[in-house]
Amino acid sequence: MNGEIKLRVSNIEKSFPGVKALDGINFSAKKGSVHVLCGENGAGKSTLMKIINGIYKADAGEILIDGKVVEIQNPIQARSLGISMIFQELNYMPEMTIEESLFVGSWPTHKYGNVNWAEIRKRTIELLEKENLDYSPETKLKDLSVSDIQMLEILKAISYNAEIIIMDEPTSAITQKEVEVLFKKINQLRDRGSSIIYISHKMDEIFRIADEITVLRDGCVVDSRPKDEYDIDMVIAHMVGRKLDGNFPKEDIKIGEKILEVKDLTNQGNFKDINFHVNEGEIVGFAGLMGAGRTEIMRSIFGLDGYQEGEVFIKGEKVVIKNVKSSIDKKMVMLSEDRRRYGIIPVRSVKENVSLSSLKKFIYGGKLHAKKETDTIQDYATKMRVKTPSIETSIESLSGGNQQKVILAKWMLTDPDILILDEPTRGIDVGAKYEIYKLMSELSKQKKGIIMVSSELPELIGMCDRIYVMAKGRIMGELKRDEFTQEGIMKLATKKTS
Amino acid sequence: MKTDRMKKIWSDIKSKYSIFLVLAALVIVSWIANENFLSVGNLSNVSRQIAVVTILAFGQTILIISGMLDLSSGSVLALAGVLSVSVYTMTESLLLAFIVAILASVACNMLNGLMVTKFKAPPFIATLAMMTMARGAALLYTNGQNIYQIGDYVKFGQGSTFGVPTPIVFMIIILFITWYILKHTTLGRSVYAIGGNEEAANASGINVNKVKMKAFIVNGIFVGIAGVIFMSRVNGGMPNGAVGYEFKSLTAAIIGGTSFTGGIGTAVGTLAGSFIVGFLDNIMVLTRVNSYLQQIVRGAIIALAVIYDIWSKQKRTKKKLGNIQEKSK
Amino acid sequence: MKTDRMKKIWSDIKSKYSIFLVLAALVIVSWIANENFLSVGNLSNVSRQIAVVTILAFGQTILIISGMLDLSSGSVLALAGVLSVSVYTMTESLLLAFIVAILASVACNMLNGLMVTKFKAPPFIATLAMMTMARGAALLYTNGQNIYQIGDYVKFGQGSTFGVPTPIVFMIIILFITWYILKHTTLGRSVYAIGGNEEAANASGINVNKVKMKAFIVNGIFVGIAGVIFMSRVNGGMPNGAVGYEFKSLTAAIIGGTSFTGGIGTAVGTLAGSFIVGFLDNIMVLTRVNSYLQQIVRGAIIALAVIYDIWSKQKRTKKKLGNIQEKSK
Amino acid sequence: GCTSPANNGAGGDENGETVYRVAYVARTQSDSFAAWLANAISEEADKYDNIIIDVFDGQASDSTQNSLIENAITSNYDAIIIQPNNGEAQKSYAEQAVAAGIITITTNARIEGVQGASSVDADPYEQAKVNADVALEQIPQNANVVVLKGPPGNFHADARRDSWQKEFFDKRPDVTIVGEEIANWNKDEAMTYMETWVQANSKIDAIIAMNDNMAAGALEVVRDDSNFAGMLSYGVDGTAEAVLLIQEGVMTQTSLQSAYDLATALLDTSNKLLTGAETQIDIDIDAPVINSDNVEEYVEMHKRAGAIR
Ligand SMILES: Nc1ncnc2c1ncn2[C@@H]1O[C@H](COP(=O)(O)OP(=O)(O)OP(=O)(O)O)[C@@H](O)[C@H]1O
Ligand SMILES: Nc1ncnc2c1ncn2[C@@H]1O[C@H](COP(=O)(O)OP(=O)(O)OP(=O)(O)O)[C@@H](O)[C@H]1O
Numbered sequence A: 001m002n003g004e005i006k007l008r009v010s011n012i013e014k015s016f017p018g019v020k021a022l023d024g025i026n027f028s029a030k031k032g033s034v035h036v037l038c039g040e041n042g043a044g045k046s047t048l049m050k051i052i053n054g055i056y057k058a059d060a061g062e063i064l065i066d067g068k069v070v071e072i073q074n075p076i077q078a079r080s081l082g083i084s085m086i087f088q089e090l091n092y093m094p095e096m097t098i099e100e101s102l103f104v105g106s107w108p109t110h111k112y113g114n115v116n117w118a119e120i121r122k123r124t125i126e127l128l129e130k131e132n133l134d135y136s137p138e139t140k141l142k143d144l145s146v147s148d149i150q151m152l153e154i155l156k157a158i159s160y161n162a163e164i165i166i167m168d169e170p171t172s173a174i175t176q177k178e179v180e181v182l183f184k185k186i187n188q189l190r191d192r193g194s195s196i197i198y199i200s201h202k203m204d205e206i207f208r209i210a211d212e213i214t215v216l217r218d219g220c221v222v223d224s225r226p227k228d229e230y231d232i233d234m235v236i237a238h239m240v241g242r243k244l245d246g247n248f249p250k251e252d253i254k255i256g257e258k259i260l261e262v263k264d265l266t267n268q269g270n271f272k273d274i275n276f277h278v279n280e281g282e283i284v285g286f287a288g289l290m291g292a293g294r295t296e297i298m299r300s301i302f303g304l305d306g307y308q309e310g311e312v313f314i315k316g317e318k319v320v321i322k323n324v325k326s327s328i329d330k331k332m333v334m335l336s337e338d339r340r341r342y343g344i345i346p347v348r349s350v351k352e353n354v355s356l357s358s359l360k361k362f363i364y365g366g367k368l369h370a371k372k373e374t375d376t377i378q379d380y381a382t383k384m385r386v387k388t389p390s391i392e393t394s395i396e397s398l399s400g401g402n403q404q405k406v407i408l409a410k411w412m413l414t415d416p417d418i419l420i421l422d423e424p425t426r427g428i429d430v431g432a433k434y435e436i437y438k439l440m441s442e443l444s445k446q447k448k449g450i451i452m453v454s455s456e457l458p459e460l461i462g463m464c465d466r467i468y469v470m471a472k473g474r475i476m477g478e479l480k481r482d483e484f485t486q487e488g489i490m491k492l493a494t495k496k497t498s
Numbered sequence B, C: 001m002k003t004d005r006m007k008k009i010w011s012d013i014k015s016k017y018s019i020f021l022v023l024a025a026l027v028i029v030s031w032i033a034n035e036n037f038l039s040v041g042n043l044s045n046v047s048r049q050i051a052v053v054t055i056l057a058f059g060q061t062i063l064i065i066s067g068m069l070d071l072s073s074g075s076v077l078a079l080a081g082v083l084s085v086s087v088y089t090m091t092e093s094l095l096l097a098f099i100v101a102i103l104a105s106v107a108c109n110m111l112n113g114l115m116v117t118k119f120k121a122p123p124f125i126a127t128l129a130m131m132t133m134a135r136g137a138a139l140l141y142t143n144g145q146n147i148y149q150i151g152d153y154v155k156f157g158q159g160s161t162f163g164v165p166t167p168i169v170f171m172i173i174i175l176f177i178t179w180y181i182l183k184h185t186t187l188g189r190s191v192y193a194i195g196g197n198e199e200a201a202n203a204s205g206i207n208v209n210k211v212k213m214k215a216f217i218v219n220g221i222f223v224g225i226a227g228v229i230f231m232s233r234v235n236g237g238m239p240n241g242a243v244g245y246e247f248k249s250l251t252a253a254i255i256g257g258t259s260f261t262g263g264i265g266t267a268v269g270t271l272a273g274s275f276i277v278g279f280l281d282n283i284m285v286l287t288r289v290n291s292y293l294q295q296i297v298r299g300a301i302i303a304l305a306v307i308y309d310i311w312s313k314q315k316r317t318k319k320k321l322g323n324i325q326e327k328s329k
Numbered sequence D: 001g002c003t004s005p006a007n008n009g010a011g012g013d014e015n016g017e018t019v020y021r022v023a024y025v026a027r028t029q030s031d032s033f034a035a036w037l038a039n040a041i042s043e044e045a046d047k048y049d050n051i052i053i054d055v056f057d058g059q060a061s062d063s064t065q066n067s068l069i070e071n072a073i074t075s076n077y078d079a080i081i082i083q084p085n086n087g088e089a090q091k092s093y094a095e096q097a098v099a100a101g102i103i104t105i106t107t108n109a110r111i112e113g114v115q116g117a118s119s120v121d122a123d124p125y126e127q128a129k130v131n132a133d134v135a136l137e138q139i140p141q142n143a144n145v146v147v148l149k150g151p152p153g154n155f156h157a158d159a160r161r162d163s164w165q166k167e168f169f170d171k172r173p174d175v176t177i178v179g180e181e182i183a184n185w186n187k188d189e190a191m192t193y194m195e196t197w198v199q200a201n202s203k204i205d206a207i208i209a210m211n212d213n214m215a216a217g218a219l220e221v222v223r224d225d226s227n228f229a230g231m232l233s234y235g236v237d238g239t240a241e242a243v244l245l246i247q248e249g250v251m252t253q254t255s256l257q258s259a260y261d262l263a264t265a266l267l268d269t270s271n272k273l274l275t276g277a278e279t280q281i282d283i284d285i286d287a288p289v290i291n292s293d294n295v296e297e298y299v300e301m302h303k304r305a306g307a308i309r
């Protein structure tokens, strides 16, 4: 039974205004196997998956399940055909409780059709206990962190006993520990005979979990074969159409003066007694498990949240950051980990999104200079290789990775001295990742100070000069470049607080 | 220990049920200001007076939670009401009159639903168009004339059932239905999901269009009933009646904590919102505040009530975080 | 070749400017129905008639784009208007009267802004409260009586500037200001950003509260001017004038393509929306449609106009894609 | 404790004389005539030591008015004066007041057929008729006229229009109505309609408006237009604005619905009923015509009231 073809798509085509996202895709997923899809940002992976899940309708082509042609008009039908999907962009109802979000759209009911709350509660508690999640079922999603919500989405998708499970970059928002949990689950599902379609930009993950790999480029299948016939370089070469240097483009730069210093920073209950500094030309990493409080610290420094105690110095001068604007004025910017919530203005154009934080630059005599703005931003978009029909296109129609590039461009345009990058390569393809790393090196050469918060240890180790490791709202240790090891970092990250 | 627990309960009440505290405060202040306020007669008056608007507000609550609203409810009420009255004067059948009101109102609301789901018109525009059309239809049908001498029809609005005035009975039943739908049916839960995030709801396998249509149908039933009560209460078929009721009902729902951002709201909250407005109007009349001044006071108190509600809920969120942190230590 | 290009341009117009096509269609049909329709006199009448509502609608446009709205504009207009008229009758200074109107209206709108930004009241409630309060204040101040014998004050609304009726001049100036703010200033960009995603706007360094406050202040200036024009047009200080104008102005903005979800809308769209309603009302009176039927037709056409607009924008998406496919082959 | 004066019913003041509490439930306080009447009643009541009037605002809504009547009954007023929004709609509530033993007076307009209630009224049919009568003479043969109506279903609006129909249009089949719209008593709405009519009709001989506000609005459009010089115009109410327009020679005629006369009659009636001098009274005040012949008298009246400077 395993090894039979469960799902097949043939000659799928799909266009959006200005782009042909899919151009005749053929692809099949077997039972009891993990099929990895990879490809550059904007290659069409998510679009293909959304077609399979009934969110988009293909312009041409057909979908076959168990050899039979099926029409999938909407997610309800998809579900009834045994398909479930974890979406790339977290899309949730903030006001909903955990228990409800787990069952939304498929509530268990009593005989007369009324919702069986007792059953929901029971099953939620079972699930949460089984997964060792310490949450009350009544917690609202808006009170959770992105990673918690992502974890719940994963649990939800696999709790349906679906036969085809699509995971669109499920690990982009979670850390190593949760990845392990997820992989254990995937292995169970595979043994159970499910077909899993797995999308990721993380090469090590791909090679750990895949049975088969298909590479997409510009809406076409470039290659598709069993994992064993591939190696990483080959996948990358297929993806980006050229060979990439697998190493991190880290350069040795003379470290300058302290550019940012944080002393005894405390925010009740989120973090405590935080001390660290960043020097000119330095890339400083922050490692830690999910919920270690890294994001919270950065938000406080950047002026999104306050802090009760402590001091922040920029270039030796004590500063009071009231809000984001004063932070930007001090030439400090932060790329958020939650792109959808704190990054993009969905209905507005790429251009407007990029210029948003530097509008002053384009003001002449009280008026926005349209040409100057357009030219500058066109430059940035080209430089950052943003894949978009035009800079007037609304940002929400860009692929996830390209949205990330647009937001990065926004911050670059402010010409910052200090960059706080919270999960900067989340959802970015290998090629673009490499470009971002290069950009970071470039910036540090210009004596900028960079903070890199990341849950991917390899990139921290590859790019940073120093790494602070956090656990439960405290800094547990500081490592120099020659002390970097995955084990060493993990040990600090899991150390019990006194 | 005990006082601690009491304190906790009190702070819980203060935050979660703040709008009821506002209501309670209003009742107490009003009672001090005028002892008649808490008489059975007066309370029953206020309840009867707010019944129609409250019933409309329950429909609005369901619609607003799902990210829509109904600007047509006042007009559709009038249309359904005059048709119903006119059928009654022709047939003398209360049952038939009742059914006609509901059918007419549901039909209008299905048209609303159609415009919103099939033709993707924003609910504001779809129901605004219906507001004008239904009013025009009511006036056209009656040629702008009120229908008088409606006989026993007044029983709906002026009669009593088991000693309780009929409008209040209807209001309570519809309160219960709304609460039940929102809390205990998949329709209700879908309504919250759609209002919370329509795309996500769709991706979760909810048939968004069907749910929206159902929400309008439920609203239609409520509006139809309100139409019967209204006409019966004013003792005539008034094609020009209930102007602005869509607005009053929206207000009651919003004061009661329903949010235009969608996904938030409860039936009892709306009831509280409606009573706040009703009591406020009542006590100002009882204490004979100058009627222009009344408007100023009413505006100010509505703003204060909502601001207090929001403020105490924010405080709660902060509290909660504190708790989690304590736990994790 | 040439026809191809023409076709493309035409399809572009049809999709992007569909609301203007609706307007054009309405004009043509109206002209066929009644030849007086396109007379200079009639066009100037319609423009004068819609001027006040359109000016309010420009304020609404800015507010709606940033995710808010103003329910108080009709009442604040009345308050600002009667204060202005009353100052004029006391001082006989047109300048002073004008300034007083704007000051009063800006003050009310700053209070709106304060409730929304500092106290986090939803704009619906904050401006609803202001709607009641401002009306109460206007009535209280005048004791419910109209102020007559306002002399030269009528020049604002009934006079002409360079041969163009003054209300139209004001409307055009404010159209231009709105367009300029939205298109060419950081305030405008911030307004779009906040409406599109408030949290992201904040995280991008935009002072959300300050921008919202500014949006209310701009709205306040527009409402104040509208107040002067209104009172001058009706030749009296009418404390109960302009009831329901908040609603009419909202409608114009929404028909013109401004979206309650925020982040979308233009000044010229709003102007088109306002003219659609104005022409519709005008042609029905000219052709002497029964006044009840008028309401039905008005509702139906507004719904159809908006549905057509939305539908053709969707089609645009599909069309464009066709072109690209051809190109890529 | 705070005692409610309304609850005391008839209480004594220091002179030992009985003080009566009267609730006046106004149709609305937001239209100028109703507001004028409410103000006039309050002023008139000051002349009576034994009567205290509380004014309530019905907000032009049947259900609000009904609520207010209910409240007044609950509060045990000695008398309730109702200025109904819609006679029939308030009828059963007026009956409830009578049944509760409260003296009930309906006014402007009277509610017909309430057993045991009294009434003071100005007859809307009569108010329009006095204008229609002169219009029969003044409006030329084959004239074009426009008609401005109050809100549909409103008692006064309908009765005045009905009067014009029976007393004028039925008798003058030669007259053409070139426009008829509902302007809801509003000046600005009337203006908008008139502006449009002027476009479509080169000849309009008369404006027939159901109140002065609307007549004034229509006149605002044509007052400086020489094409329409000498246009006839009729209203009802005798507002300050209409009186001024008649004085200027712009408006033709209106009939006074005098809030002062109504107020005087109402208080007199209330006093008689409360003191037991009489048990039921039904009176009508006159609807005197105001035109260029007698306008100065009414200018004086409004000047005294402060409405005209
Ligand atoms: N809703 C949409 N409207 C318009 N264009 C879209 C839409 N969704 C996707 N696209 C376009 O289709 C192309 C494929 O996008 P898709 O999201 O499938 O890429 P992806 O392979 O998932 O990329 P990533 O790795 O960045 O997630 C992109 O060029 C994108 O801009
Ligand atoms: N409103 C809230 N309610 C409950 N828990 C919260 C709330 N806000 C934050 N937390 C928790 O506080 C902790 C700190 O989260 P934070 O996002 O800063 O961690 P992090 O180190 O950046 O990890 P990551 O970003 O990888 O999730 C997490 O455990 C998070 O779940």
Ligand SMILES: [Mg+2]
Residues within 6 Å of the ligand: A045, A046, A047, A088, A168, A399, A400
């Ligand atoms: Mg993707």
Ligand SMILES: [Mg+2]
Residues within 6 Å of the ligand: A294, A295, A296, A337, A422
């Ligand atoms: Mg984080």
